[in-house]
Structures are given as C-alpha cells and as structure tokens.
Amino acid sequence: MTAPHNALTHLKALESESIEIFREVAASFERPVMMYSIGKDSSVLLHLARKAFFPSRIPFPLLHIDTTWKFKEMIAFRNRMAEEHGFELLVHTNPEGLAAGVNPFDHGSARFTDIMKTQALRQALNAGKYDAAIGGARRDEEKSRAKERIFSHRNAQHAWDPKNQRPELWRIFNTRLAPGESMRVFPISNWTELDIWTYIYSEQIEIPPLYFARSRPVVDRSNTLIMIDDDRFRFEPGEQPRDEVVRFRTLGDYPLTGAIRSDAGDLPSIIMEMQASRTSEREGRLIDSDSVGSMEKKKQEGYF
Amino acid sequence: MSATSPLATADTDLELWLKQQTDKSLLRFLTCGSVDDGKSTLIGRLLYDSQLILDDQLASLRKESRNRMVGDEGIDFSLLVDGLAAEREQGITIDVAYRFFSTDKRKFIVADTPGHEQYTRNMATGASNADLALVLVDARKGLLTQTRRHSFILSLIGVKHVVLVINKIDLVDYSQQVFDNIEAAYRTFAEPLGFKTLEAIPVSALRGDNMLRPSDNTPWYAGPQLVPYLETIAVGEDRTLAPLRFPVQWVNRPNLDFRGFSGTLTAGIATIGDEVLVAASRKPAKITRIVTMDGDQNRAIAGEAVTLVLDREVDISRGDVLTHPGATPEFSNQFQARIIWMHEDPAFHGRSYLLKIGSQVVPATITSIKFRTNVNTLEHTAATKLDLNEVGTVTIATDKPIAFDSYITGGQTGAFILIDRMSNATLGAGVIDFGLRRAQNLSYQNFDVNRQVRAIAKGQEAHIVWFTGLSGSGKSTVANLIEKRLTAEGKHAYILDGDNVRHGLNKDLGFTDADRVENIRRVGEVARLMADAGLVVFVSFISPFRNERNIARQIAGDVKFTEVYVDTPLEICEARDPKGLYARARRGEIKNFTGIDSPFEAPEHAEIILHGAEYEPAELADQLYARLF
Numbered sequence: 001m002t003a004p005h006n007a008l009t010h011l012k013a014l015e016s017e018s019i020e021i022f023r024e025v026a027a028s029f030e031r032p033v034m035m036y037s038i039g040k041d042s043s044v045l046l047h048l049a050r051k052a053f054f055p056s057r058i059p060f061p062l063l064h065i066d067t068t069w070k071f072k073e074m075i076a077f078r079n080r081m082a083e084e085h086g087f088e089l090l091v092h093t094n095p096e097g098l099a100a101g102v103n104p105f106d107h108g109s110a111r112f113t114d115i116m117k118t119q120a121l122r123q124a125l126n127a128g129k130y131d132a133a134i135g136g137a138r139r140d141e142e143k144s145r146a147k148e149r150i151f152s153h154r155n156a157q158h159a160w161d162p163k164n165q166r167p168e169l170w171r172i173f174n175t176r177l178a179p180g181e182s183m184r185v186f187p188i189s190n191w192t193e194l195d196i197w198t199y200i201y202s203e204q205i206e207i208p209p210l211y212f213a214r215s216r217p218v219v220d221r222s223n224t225l226i227m228i229d230d231d232r233f234r235f236e237p238g239e240q241p242r243d244e245v246v247r248f249r250t251l252g253d254y255p256l257t258g259a260i261r262s263d264a265g266d267l268p269s270i271i272m273e274m275q276a277s278r279t280s281e282r283e284g285r286l287i288d289s290d291s292v293g294s295m296e297k298k299k300q301e302g303y304f
Numbered sequence: 305m306s307a308t309s310p311l312a313t314a315d316t317d318l319e320l321w322l323k324q325q326t327d328k329s330l331l332r333f334l335t336c337g338s339v340d341d342g343k344s345t346l347i348g349r350l351l352y353d354s355q356l357i358l359d360d361q362l363a364s365l366r367k368e369s370r371n372r373m374v375g376d377e378g379i380d381f382s383l384l385v386d387g388l389a390a391e392r393e394q395g396i397t398i399d400v401a402y403r404f405f406s407t408d409k410r411k412f413i414v415a416d417t418p419g420h421e422q423y424t425r426n427m428a429t430g431a432s433n434a435d436l437a438l439v440l441v442d443a444r445k446g447l448l449t450q451t452r453r454h455s456f457i458l459s460l461i462g463v464k465h466v467v468l469v470i471n472k473i474d475l476v477d478y479s480q481q482v483f484d485n486i487e488a489a490y491r492t493f494a495e496p497l498g499f500k501t502l503e504a505i506p507v508s509a510l511r512g513d514n515m516l517r518p519s520d521n522t523p524w525y526a527g528p529q530l531v532p533y534l535e536t537i538a539v540g541e542d543r544t545l546a547p548l549r550f551p552v553q554w555v556n557r558p559n560l561d562f563r564g565f566s567g568t569l570t571a572g573i574a575t576i577g578d579e580v581l582v583a584a585s586r587k588p589a590k591i592t593r594i595v596t597m598d599g600d601q602n603r604a605i606a607g608e609a610v611t612l613v614l615d616r617e618v619d620i621s622r623g624d625v626l627t628h629p630g631a632t633p634e635f636s637n638q639f640q641a642r643i644i645w646m647h648e649d650p651a652f653h654g655r656s657y658l659l660k661i662g663s664q665v666v667p668a669t670i671t672s673i674k675f676r677t678n679v680n681t682l683e684h685t686a687a688t689k690l691d692l693n694e695v696g697t698v699t700i701a702t703d704k705p706i707a708f709d710s711y712i713t714g715g716q717t718g719a720f721i722l723i724d725r726m727s728n729a730t731l732g733a734g735v736i737d738f739g740l741r742r743a744q745n746l747s748y749q750n751f752d753v754n755r756q757v758r759a760i761a762k763g764q765e766a767h768i769v770w771f772t773g774l775s776g777s778g779k780s781t782v783a784n785l786i787e788k789r790l791t792a793e794g795k796h797a798y799i800l801d802g803d804n805v806r807h808g809l810n811k812d813l814g815f816t817d818a819d820r821v822e823n824i825r826r827v828g829e830v831a832r833l834m835a836d837a838g839l840v841v842f843v844s845f846i847s848p849f850r851n852e853r854n855i856a857r858q859i860a861g862d863v864k865f866t867e868v869y870v871d872t873p874l875e876i877c878e879a880r881d882p883k884g885l886y887a888r889a890r891r892g893e894i895k896n897f898t899g900i901d902s903p904f905e906a907p908e909h910a911e912i913i914l915h916g917a918e919y920e921p922a923e924l925a926d927q928l929y930a931r932l933f
C-alpha cells in the first residue's frame with residue numbers, strides 16, 4: 001500500500017531518522033568525525049549530513065583512511081566533493097605501513113587490511129581524540145551488523161562488546177561516555193541496498209564513475225576481474241590486461257576489488273541489474289569469506 | 305508472493321517502478337514468542353519467499369544447514385537470522401536483530417527478539433520501535449508463560465496491533481479445534497491489555513502454510529494469510545492529529561543572520577505563521593520559516609526533520625519543546641511511570657540517575673516503588689527494588705521540571721531511559737502515566753534568613769564533611785578530634801554518627817542493600833538541613849557504596865560537600881575491632897558486614913584521603929583541619 005496522505009513514504013521516513021541521528025551526534029559529542037570512504041553509502045551519508053545541518057556547514061570533519069591503493073578516480077572524486085560541498089577533509093595513511101611498503105601483493109589481503117585499514121583507523125581516531133565516529137554501515141549488509149546498535153559503544157581500545165550492548169529504545173540514544181571511550185554511530189543502519197540506490201536516484205546524488213559500466217583494462221583471476229589502475233600492479237606470468245566493459249558494485253583497494261561484467265551505464269540500469277542479480281554485495285570483498293563470523297571478529301578488534 | 309517485482313525488460317516503465325519503490329509505506333514489526341516457537345524460521349521464510357536470499361547466501365546456507373532440521377527446501381531458515389557467533393553455538397537468539405524485506409506494497413523492518421525471560425529487556429527494545437507484533441505460539445504447546453509475558457511487555461511499550469501466529473499447525477494435523485482453543489484463550493487473556501487489533505492465523509513457517517496464500521491443509525480457516533495481512537493492515541496512528549511537539553535537538557547558527565532550531569516533529573503539524581510556545585518558559589513566538597536543504601516548506605508533519613525559524617529572539621536551547629498554545633505538554637518535576645529494569649544492578653528508590661526524555665537530560669530519583677508487576681501473572685506485589693527484567697510502577701522526581709506527555713496519548717514525549725551516573729550504562733526504560741500535580745504546589749520558600757546569613761552569624765561557612773571508610777578505620781575518632789578543635793575556636797559543628805542515627809532516626813532500617821540506600825538518603829537529608837542551619841556537619845558513616853555517597857552529594861545540592869576517605873586496610877581495622885564487630889561477623893553472627901561479606905567500594909574521586917595505617921588519629925585530624933579550614 002502506498003503511504004496515506006499524512007504519512008511519510010519509507011524513504012522520507014528513513015531520511016528523517018538519519019538526519020535526527022546526525023543532529024544528535026553534533027549536539028552530544030565534543031569531537032565527532034565522519035568516516036568517508038567515497039563509495040555510494042558514503043555519498044548518501046554525505047548528502048544526509050548536508051541536509052541535517054543546512055544552512056550550516058557540516059560541523060565536523062570527514063576522515064578518509066587512504067591505503068594508497070584506492071582507485072585514482074576515487075581520490076579525484078573525494079577531492080572534488082570536499083571542494084564543492086566545503087567540508088573539512090582529513091586523510092590518514094598508516095605511516096609505518098607506508099614506510100614498510102605494505103601492499104596487497106606481498107602481504108596478502110588480511111595483513112594488508114589489518115595494517116593499512118584497521119590499524120590506520122585506530123591511529124587516526126586516537127590522534128584526533130574523536131569521541132564519535134560516524135560510519136555508513138547498514139544492518140542488511142551482514143549478520144553481525146544486523147544486531148549492532150545505531151549508537152555503538154567502543155571501549156578505550158576501540159573494541160565492540162556484542163554481549164554488552166546498551167539497550168536502544170525508541171529514538172532515545174544514550175550518548176554518554178567515560179574518558180577514552182568512544183561511540184561509533186551508524187545513521188543509515190536501517191537502509192537497504194535498494195533504498196540507497198533509489199535514494200541516489202531520486203535525490204540525484206553524485207557517485208564515483210566507477211559504479212557505471214565503462215571499458216576498463218582488467219585481468220581475470222579465478223573469475224574475479226581486477227582492474228589495472230596503475231603500474232604498481234603485479235602481473236602473473238603470461239597475464240595480459242584486456243579492455244572489457246565492466247563496473248564495480250563496491251569500491252575499495254583496486255587490487256582487492258572485483259569488477260563485474262555489465263552494460264549498466266546509468267543509474268536506472270544499475271538498479272535494474274541489481275534487482276535481477278543473485279549475489280550479495282559484499283561477496284566481492286575478500287575479508288568476509290575467511291570464516292563464518294569473521295566480520296564479527298574483525299569488529300571486536302576495532303574494524304569499522 | 306508479491307515479492308518486489310523484478311524488472312522483466314528494459315521496456316518496463318522504470319520511472320513508474322522507481323516511484324512505486326519510493327512511495328511504499330513502511331511497517332516496522334517485531335516477532336516474539338517462546339524459545340522454540342520458530343521465530344527465526346518464520347522470518348527466514350519471509351526473506352526466502354520475498355526472494356531476498358541471494359545465490360551466494362543460499363550456497364553458504366545449504367552448507368550450514370547440514371545436520372539440522374530442514375523443510376522441503378533443504379534449508380534451515382533460522383540460520384538466516386541468528387547472527388552472532390555465540391548465538392549460533394547456543395542455537396538461541398540473544399539480541400535484537402533487524403531484518404529487511406519488501407513486497408510490491410510495503411517495506412518491512414523486522415525486529416527479531418529473543419524468547420527467554422532473561423532477555424525481556426531485548427524484547428522491550430525491539431517493541432519500542434514497532435507498530436505491530438507477531439506473537440508466535442507453538443500449536444502443540446498453546447499459550448505459555450512467555451506468551452503472556454511478551455504480550456504484557458507489548459502493551460506496556462504501547463504496541464497496538466498484534467497477530468497471534470499459531471505456528472507448527474502441521475504438527476497438530478492442521479486441527480481447527482486446537483487453533484480455536486488457542487485463539488479463544490488468548491483473546492480472553494489479552495482483553496485487558498488494550499490492543500487495537502488482534503488477528504489469529506494458523507501457519508507452518510517451515511512448510512509455508514497460510515504464509516502467502518490460503519493453505520489447502522486448513523480449509524476450515526477463512527481469515528487472512530500472514531503476508532497479505534501485513535501488507536495491508538493500517539497501523540499508522542495518525543500522529544499528525546495529535547498536538548504539535550517539536551523537541552529542539554540542535555540550534556542551527558551558521559552566521560549572525562540565521563538562527564534556526566533543528567529537530568524532528570514527534571507529533572502534530574507545524575505551519576508557517578503558527579504561534580508556538582516554549583513549553584518550559586511559556587515564551588511565545590511565530591514560525592516564519594520551515595527550512596530544509598530542498599527548500600523552504602509551508603508546513604511540516606509528524607516525523608519530519610526540519611529547521612524552524614521564529615519571528616523574534618526567544619531563549620531556546622537543546623531540550624526545549626515547542627508546542628502550540630492551548631495544547632502544551634505537562635511541565636513538572638514529578639510523575640508516575642512504569643519502568644522496565646534492564647541492568648544487573650537493581651533499581652532502588654532514593655537512588656539518583658540521569659533521565660533522558662527527547663533531547664532533555666536531567667538528574668532524577670525514583671522517589672517510590674509503588675509495586676512490582678509480575679510479568680508472567682500480571683499480579684502486583686510490594687517491592688523495595690526492581691531487579692533485571694522486572695517491571696514496576698514508580699514515582700520519579702527530576703532535579704528540574706521537564707516537559708512531557710502521558711505515553712498513552714503522547715507517544716515519544718512520554719518515553720524515557722534511565723542512565724547510571726557513574727558507568728553510563730542504560731539501566732532502564734520507562735513510560736510516563738501522568739504528572740503528579742502536587743509537585744507543582746510544592747515550591748520551596750525562599751526565606752530572607754538563609755543558610756549564608758545563618759552561617760555568617762556563626763562566623764563560619766556551612767559545610768558537609770562526609771567520612772567514608774571501613775568500621776574501625778578511625779572515622780569517628782578523627783571527627784571527634786576535629787569537632788573539639790572547632791568548638792574551641794567558637795565554631796558550631798555537629799557529628800552525625802552511624803551509631804547515633806541507627807539507634808534513633810533509622811532504627812527501622814536493617815542492613816539489606818535497599819535499607820542501606822534509605823539509611824544514607826535520610827542521613828543526607830538531615831545533613832543538608834543542618835547545613836542549612838549554618839552548621840559544619842561531620843557525617844561519619846561506613847557508606848560503602850559509591851552510588852549512595854553520590855546521592856548524598858546530590859542531596860547536598862549547593863552546600864559545600866567534601867568526601868573524606870579514611871583509607872585504613874581491612875587487616876588493621878579487624879585487628880583494632882573496637883566494638884568486637886569483626887569477630888562477630890567472622891563467626892557469622894552479623895550478616896552483610898562491610899569488608900567481610902559485603903563489599904566496600906573505595907571512592908574514586910574523594911576530595912581528601914587519610915591514611916589510617918600510617919598516622920595517629922591526632923595527626924590525621926591535623927592534616928584534615930589544614931585541608932578544610
């Protein structure tokens with residue numbers, strides 16, 4: 001049934017809820033920061049943050065953890081967004097990891113992710129003394145996220161204790177912290193992937209071009225298409241890049257992010273393709289498939 | 305099922321399809337029931353039938369479903385929703401998990417909540433954001449204690465629509481008799497709980513009977529099927545019909561030319577030109593703009609997050625509530641509420657907490673526990689405390705007046721949580737029944753002769769010095785020495801001692817946790833009165849619990865308050881044993897003796913610490929005098 005006259009449509013209801021959460025963060029914490037990972041969820045998050053505080057600017061910085069292995073297009077997009085929307089952009093790279101030349105080829109995805117993402121995030125949060133970090137996780141993404149609070153408490157080591165979560169009733173959020181503790185806040189917890197796409201479509205939110213099908217140089221590694229984004233890529237013997245029309249369903253470090261063959265060159269065709277597709281979004285991300293419950297373990301260790 | 309229809313061809317009118325997606329309404333519901341009633345299976349089935357289970361998830365599910373009870377599809381549906389690893393190991397659902405699915409007609413957010421009694425708080429959490437509840441019953445077992453408890457919590461939290469899902473109907477041979485009996489019993493039980501709608505449906509979540517379409521196995525059943533019913537039931541209490549409530553969340557001030565108030569309307573409609581009142585100050589103003597990034601609006605309705613601009617400078621900050629004149633919320637510092645306790649540390653009356661309601665946060669005290677409601681039988685019993693998962697009707701006093709509504713009529717503006725002042729844990733949640741009017745008549749008289757005047761007349765400053773420490777640590781000895789010295793100087797002091805108060809004022813109190821709280825509360829009040837009389841008050845009490853000392857500090861209010869911790873190790877106190885109490889406690893003749901079988905929580909932030917093992921009492925008194933006066 002469509003929404004009756006004096007009721008909000010579900011997208012409008014989700015939008016209002018997210019805006020309320022953003023404002024609660026700005027009003028309740030001394031040093032909030034918003035994680036900005038440049039993808040479609042971050043783009044929606046940015047849009048909602050702008051709405052929440054309009055006509056004021058976003059009253060906290062956006063933080064990007066740069067592993068130095070992101071797609072070049074992502075970095076260009078990030079810098080342009082910061083300029084267009086006038087938010088404060090912070091970029092952090094793990095300096096020890098950088099000095100040691102940590103990369104996905106020599107160190108493997110697990111160690112690379114731990115050093116350049118998880119540890120880097122921890123460094124940045126500690127250095128900034130942030131008491132609230134806003135992220136774009138959704139409850140429909142993964143089973144352990146389905147149970148996480150919107151305001152999710154972290155101890156001084158940034159660890160999540162799933163058995164000791166604060167009850168979260170109505171829309172009353174307990175934002176109080178002891179010194180050293182922090183909060184992770186997820187304003188789009190209740191959105192689904194389809195909500196994200198239909199919202200991007202109806203609000204005309206700009207997203208990085210990597211989501212749209214274009215001809216790109218790729219190699220095929222056991223059915224995962226890897227795009228060659230720069231000359232740091234390590235080819236295996238006999239491997240040759242080929243141009244194929246591909247797009248990305250999720251964005252990250254280019255050597256670890258699989259592209260899909262697709263002709264979807266604009267938003268409507270992406271949404272159409274998504275509705276017909278039969279694999280879930282995070283499948284392309286290698287970190288989840290290690291073992292059952294691996295995301296939960298990572299979160300306990302401080303992964304966002 | 306009317307799963308979200310896939311786009312068959314590129315010719316499909318995409319615009320129309322997308323509009324249909326964005327215009328759907330949203331239904332939030334929760335599932336509750338006993339441990340083995342099949343909640344997770346039911347939700348898994350809903351997800352599976354709405355084609356939301358993707359190929360890679362199916363593959364991993366089939367793998368995980370080996371060695372488990374499965375239906376025709378070869379899948380244990382409950383695996384789809386039992387999220388946390390610990391839960392998978394124990395095979396039960398501990399926390400609230402949120403699930404999402406959608407049909408052509410509606411979007412659904414499902415809260416899957418646990419069945420065990422020890423997780424009642426999680427169920428209440430799930431219910432707080434739900435419009436409707438599925439109460440599952442195993443057809444073989446009928447109504448259980450849990451069914452009753454869950455239904456009571458639903459009514460407490462204000463869920464208005466209930467579907468009684470009589471599950472596993474296949475296991476009773478699709479018997480109409482069984483169905484009819486369970487439905488009749490439930491209707492009788494639920495009558496006083498005041499649900500607006502109640503529908504009973506016979507289903508088998510595992511096999512799919514009466515989920516999407518009428519089942520051939522239940523020809524006797526003429527009612528709706530579960531999914532179509534969920535798609536069409538009108539739950540939307542029209543919150544726009546209620547009086548305007550706009551809790552100010554954030555003051556929006558980008559520059560000197562713009563001052564707006566950002567928030568979400570919890571009820572009513574705000575229109576440009578409306579006169580509004582600040583609930584606390586009753587200051588009026590007119591709405592001149594309703595600002596959003598998409599442009600100004602002429603009006604905003606309940607649920608919308610907007611920024612209001614007013615026609616004049618009015619002192620408004622976060623926590624204020626804007627309303628229409630003539631339909632304002634209650635504004636008081638006392639009310640009656642029903643609370644559900646969610647923490648291992650019990651609720652005591654007299655203890656101080658932080659109360660958060662809307663965006664207002666104030667210190668608050670449970671002034672009395674009127675009764676506890678047995679969540680299984682609904683019986684009322686007298687109570688001095690509320691334990692984890694218990695529900696009680698209480699009166700609460702806040703340190704300053706707050707704006708609120710009765711939860712039944714006002715919804716969100718009548719709901720609150722209680723937070724521990726030290727650990728910041730969320731301890732409980734409550735819904736307000738009504739304000740207590742007498743609080744409004746009881747305003748404190750401001751005498752011309754006040755504390756300061758009285759103290760100055762005595763040539764001193766009023767002061768509460770609160771000693772804490774084990775029995776035999778030297779509290780009273782030090783207090784006596786320092787009182788003598790003050791008296792010699794012509795000052796006026798008084799010692800409130802554990803013994804002198806216990807023999808008189810508090811002789812009705814024992815040593816249980818609840819009695820200790822009351823003991824300290826009374827002493828705190830007496831100390832405050834004496835300080836108001838201009839005295840220096842020494843309180844010499846073991847006062848072993850941080851929370852109680854904290855209460856005393858709060859009761860003291862603006863009176864100068866110094867906590868003195870006489871830190872003498874237990875071995876030394878026990879060796880001294882001036883009254884022979886330790887020996888008796890060791891022999892078991894005294895119960896709940898601090899240091900022996902009852903804990904002492906050392907202060908974390910005492911203003912002064914005296915080391916009783918290292919100095920003589922006279923030296924300690926000198927040290928203290930030097931610090932205090």
